[in-house]
Amino acid sequence: MPKHERWKIILILVVLFASLWAVYPPSEKIKLGLDLKGGVHILLQAKGTPENPISSDTIERLIAVLRNRIDQYGVAEPVIQREGNDRVVVELPGLDDPESAIELIGKTAMLEFRPVIDATPRLPRKPERQNYGSDEEYETAIKRWEEYERQALAMEKKLWKHVEENPSLSVLKGEDGEVYLLGAASITGQHLLDAKVAFDNLGRPVVTLKFNKEGTHLFDELTARNIGRQVAIVLDGVVISAPVVQERISGGEAQISGRFTTDEAQRLAIMLRAGALPVTVEILETRSIGPTLGTDSIKSGIKAGLIGAILVFLFMFIYYSRMGLVADLALVMTIILVLAGLASFRATLTMPGIAGIILTLGMAVDGNILIYERIKEELRSGKTVMAAIDAGFRKAFVTIIDANLTTLFAAAFLFYYGTGPVRGFAVTLSIGIFASLFCAVFVTKVLLRLFVGRRKSSVLPATKERL
Template identity: 40%
Template sequence: MKLNYRVAIFGLALLFGIVVSAPSLLNSSWGKKVTLGLDLQGGLHMLLGVKTDEAVKAHTKSIAASIKRFTQKKDILIDDLKFDQKSIDFTLLDSDDKKAIEEYLKGIKGVTYAFNGEKVHIELTPKEIEETKKHAIDQAIETIRNRLDQFGLSEPLVAKQGDGSILVELAGIKSAEDEQRARELISRAARLELMAVDEDRAGRVYTMTPQEAAEYGDVILSDVKNPKVKYLVREIPIIEGDMLTDAHVGFDQNNRPVIDFTLNAEGAEIFGDFTGKNVGKRLAIVLDGKVYSDPRINERIGGGSGQISGNYTVVEAKDLAIALRSGALLAPIYMLEKRSVGPSLGADSIKASMIALVSGFVLVMLFMVLYYKMAGVIANIALIANLFLILAIMALFGATLTLPGMAGIVLTVGMAVDANVIITERIRELLREGVSIHKAIEDGYSNAMSAILDANITTLIAAVVLYVYGTGAIKGFAITMSIGILASMLTAILGTHGIYEMLEKRIAKSKNNHFWFGIKA
């Protein structure tokens, strides 16, 4: 026996597979491990709906706020600025400013506008409304995914389902407390707004109706700590959450958790200008429609930073900071369906999958040994190495193993041994023709290569397509199948070839083709 480079590579690959997959197989506390999916370890399954009409209203409100900022910056006098679901109205006090207003409105995408004397009416186009609704769903998916990533969950599934629903699967959520935290983090709008308090009418807030407040361009909000405390604030905010660049947990002078936030350059400029012009007045810090504080402005505030204080724990403050950093939801979301998958059900799935995998594996190995003798044993060595490599690569990259992923491994077992069947049959054909062992092995691999490559490459292409366009369970199946195909190319082609080369002289000397390849005399 003489070692060759093929056996050396195969041996290193097998060693790598055993060492890296060991923590997953032994369930140890050290090393990287394969993460089990929702169907294997239990967790939370949710189907969420999105209130897209609210996204349209928020978009309209944002346009109204931008118009207000533009007119203030250019010293254009307007009055009675109001908005509803999809339109904005205001009065232009100086007709000389009409051209400047019109030029600005031309630059706003997806709106139509009309002048009726000094009255200006702006409306979202039907196309813009549809695009806003679609964007709200896409943005909700991305925002929820970002929040859950920062929450620390391993590979949460967040995907669009149907026209307007969002599927969320969180593996490893076992306690009611973790479930509640995850649900609150997902559903929290995290819409931060800095709104001016209407000092002229603030004293009437407890006797004023919401309809009367709306006539003045105001809205009545309640205090986050005490819902009985009311505030009358301007409906169009000074600063919106999309100007936020960072939010993190800090502590006030009493060592209570607070949220320190930072604004972008535009927000900092607007914040500085507003506070400079409104010294002595109050500015309400509003989060998700609740007033957290209403500090009085003592001087111009530059730097674009602020603080949100409230009666919450460090964990709640951390989750709030995550929600703010990952961005506000453009539209509220609501629960359509929720179910918990218990760890016991996951354990049953693992047990059933392992029975299928082990039984399939053993039957394949038995067939190979009984039919191909020692060639079958060599093929089985490659098959074992293939399984170790699949687990090792999944553990190395932190991939999630799901129930369909287990099915992908079972399928890979069949595909991996198929390559060895083709190679062994080619070798047997050549040996029957009376060629030497060396030529039979070399030509056998050469003749089988095109068929093996064609089959593996086409299957790999299908797996890649499944991964790119599939979701959840389909991705899990595609991942394990892809890894298995690539691993089998190494073990079944390179590894077994090297073993045959190493044993070639012994095989030739024994002259027992039945023992080595199962050829009947």
């Protein structure tokens, strides 16, 4: 074997083994898309206001906050991308609880600490007939409850009058129906350094807060001014807790308690750590894809891919005999390179992506056919086998490059303007173009020269063209 051929063989083997290493084990290295793995697809629309209109920067900040929240939630390989001017697509593979995802993504998580100026009394639960022995007792309880309701409404009207007189005050409702008159917010979520889930002395989940330097100073002043009075903890415009300050708190830490489950406390902590959404969002569409459907899609995709590959391999072998085997070896390496490319670039494989792999096989075969037919023409003109191989590859090269470049341009447009699975198809097709070019133009030529060089016959297999 000539020295200039030896380094080519070594290069092919290095690329092959590096690709196998990059893709093994495929279950861990190849990311599966939503249509293959199952999960949740959510389409969001940003809602602007005259004071805070939707802009490109707003959407980028929205995506950054969403990504921060989802990364902390632990979803593997989420897809978060812009769609149009004011929409964002979120795909969460492997997640089977759309409600928790919607709560995590859709809430703004605006946290405020406000002093309580006044509040309506907590309205007791409306009486139910089955809890009373007679109609008279039930009617008496109803009248008493209605009187409480009238007093609460009258108190609420007084609170609103205070707001009219002093616009710096606010009236907000609590989770249990109380209405609070609150002072201006002195501490917000921007003063948070950390938020974690903990448990109180009764084992109930709570969210512990740690403030930054400025927040520590402000919280110290807030608690010092309100000893013996309530301070409301406001989340997204709702008072979730209004504890009485027992003493001045100088350590820069606080605690949010409420009727939380552990999961709810965890989601609240994540939203507080990640920050508030820059704008409100509306959920336009939610689709949940079960893992069973994803498994069925994988089986169907693999079956379709295997059938397509087998048909291509059989065609090349039947039409070109042993030369077809050389092309088939190059095709196998093309598939390995595509999978290695997906693993290396951490691209997501989707059902359209599998279609892209099958299309790549067709393009690779097309390149081999162009080369083989050109070699046959060169043999008819009287060239030797080696000269015909060199001339065939050289003259077919321009045509192959031209065909692949036009396909690459189409894939680039699909990636730029497409979303979700369409972009997955474009990525897979682009990687396949480079893999098929390398294998058709370089690998096939080296293997063909090596195969012919070892034969004593002056006939190139399957061409039937003698020297």
